[in-house]
Amino acid sequence: MTISPPTWNGPSIVVEGVTKSFGDVHALCGIDLAVERGTVLGLLGPNGAGKTTVVKILTTLLPPDSGRALVEGIDVVASPGAVREMIGLAGQSAAIQEELTGRENLEILGRLYHLGRTRARRRAEELLESFDLTVSADRPAKTYSGGMQRRLDLAASLVAQPAVLFLDEPTTGLDPRSRIGMWAVIRDLVSGGTTLMLTTQYLDEADELADEIVVIDHGLVIAAGTAETLKDRIGGDVLELVITDRARLADAARVMSGIGDAEPAVDGEAGQVSVPVGPRGSRAVIQAVRALDAAGIETEGLAIRRPSLDDVFLMLTGHAAESDADSDTRSGSRRRRRRERRARSVPEGTTS
Numbered sequence: 395m396t397i398s399p400p401t402w403n404g405p406s407i408v409v410e411g412v413t414k415s416f417g418d419v420h421a422l423c424g425i426d427l428a429v430e431r432g433t434v435l436g437l438l439g440p441n442g443a444g445k446t447t448v449v450k451i452l453t454t455l456l457p458p459d460s461g462r463a464l465v466e467g468i469d470v471v472a473s474p475g476a477v478r479e480m481i482g483l484a485g486q487s488a489a490i491q492e493e494l495t496g497r498e499n500l501e502i503l504g505r506l507y508h509l510g511r512t513r514a515r516r517r518a519e520e521l522l523e524s525f526d527l528t529v530s531a532d533r534p535a536k537t538y539s540g541g542m543q544r545r546l547d548l549a550a551s552l553v554a555q556p557a558v559l560f561l562d563e564p565t566t567g568l569d570p571r572s573r574i575g576m577w578a579v580i581r582d583l584v585s586g587g588t589t590l591m592l593t594t595q596y597l598d599e600a601d602e603l604a605d606e607i608v609v610i611d612h613g614l615v616i617a618a619g620t621a622e623t624l625k626d627r628i629g630g631d632v633l634e635l636v637i638t639d640r641a642r643l644a645d646a647a648r649v650m651s652g653i654g655d656a657e658p659a660v661d662g663e664a665g666q667v668s669v670p671v672g673p674r675g676s677r678a679v680i681q682a683v684r685a686l687d688a689a690g691i692e693t694e695g696l697a698i699r700r701p702s703l704d705d706v707f708l709m710l711t712g713h714a715a716e717s718d719a720d721s722d723t724r725s726g727s728r729r730r731r732r733r734e735r736r737a738r739s740v741p742e743g744t745t746s
């Protein structure tokens with residue numbers, strides 16, 4: 395349960411030149427990264443980038459084809475058993491016994507991790523509270539809804555305080571309240587010394603929790619750094635507008651494309667178009683107002699703001715996070731632009 399005294403002075407997680415293919419699919423093409431002890435690494439990337447494959451290799455569920463992966467200095471291929479003793483991984487529903495109540499499940503896990511009766515009970519109570527399961531705590535887990543089972547599963551992975559914790563999209567599908575509960579538990583564990591590797595589709599989550607961020611695409615690291623240094627790579631401000639008539643969204647994007655430094659990001663639901671404009675803030679605003687007016691496009695709002703991680707992600711990968719459908723229907727020209735953009739962005743700080 396408790397964190398072992400570190401005998402290894404290097405980073406908690408080291409990945410060097412790791413490759414992995416599934417038949418013709420080159421999921422990882424030589425990944426390098428390192429995570430310092432007691433810090434949070436946010437592993438970001440579009441669907442199919444290779445995030446889960448990295449997590450599976452580090453948690454000994456998949457062997458790499460080549461390269462080296464160490465957890466607390468222990469090689470995942472040479473000593474998988476020793477690695478498993480150091481780590482926690484969410485998503486192991488096998489840990490939940492359906493006939494037992496939520497509370498019983500968590501208490502039993504606590505006992506298994508040698509917490510002692512009182513601490514096991516207290517830990518279960520805390521986790522039930524954090525994941526909004528207190529009301530249903532004394533019902534058998536088999537009566538839980540899908541979302542509740544997922545929350546119980548996450549709680550189960552957090553009963554012990556592992557030295558290194560891997561969470562692969564821990565809050566996907568959780569309601570906002572449980573997401574915030576999850577963040578609180580994560581912060582608590584990390585302040586207690588746990589090292590965390592987190593994959594997420596929610597860039598605000600990475601911004602909130604991650605000390606360092608590694609962005610991967612097509613099995614390669616395309617950027618690494620803190621959220622702030624990544625945002626600085628946008629090189630200035632972002633112009634954002636909300637249009638009144640959603641049907642004119644594509645037209646607005648075309649207009650903005652002539653004003654910004656990169657392809658505009660379009661949020662259809664919000665009727666929003668945003669584009670990086672470098673240091674030309676107010677000049678870009680005037681230009682946008684004139685061009686939109688000339689095109690007969692009405693706006694509800696137009697503003698200059700600091701870049702977000704979403705803007706960075708878009709610049710690096712050519713499309714927004716959480717755009718599943720997009721990755722299948724991307725046109726050739728879009729893919730080409732993305733390659734060009736990537737070629738431009740690779741040189742600075744690719745690995746940590």
Ligand SMILES: Nc1ncnc2c1ncn2[C@@H]1O[C@H](COP(=O)(O)OP(=O)(O)OP(=O)(O)O)[C@@H](O)[C@H]1O
Nearest residue numbers: 416419420421439440441442443444445446447448
């Ligand atoms: N067992 C497998 N057999 C064949 N191909 C696989 C297998 N596992 C992963 N892949 C492929 O490897 C690539 C990387 O997959 P991975 O699951 O690591 O991506 P991801 O970044 O986690 O994506 P997502 O955001 O959708 O979870 C994808 O092209 C995927 O189709």
Ligand SMILES: [Mg+2]
Nearest residue numbers: 445446447562
């Ligand atoms: Mg995945």
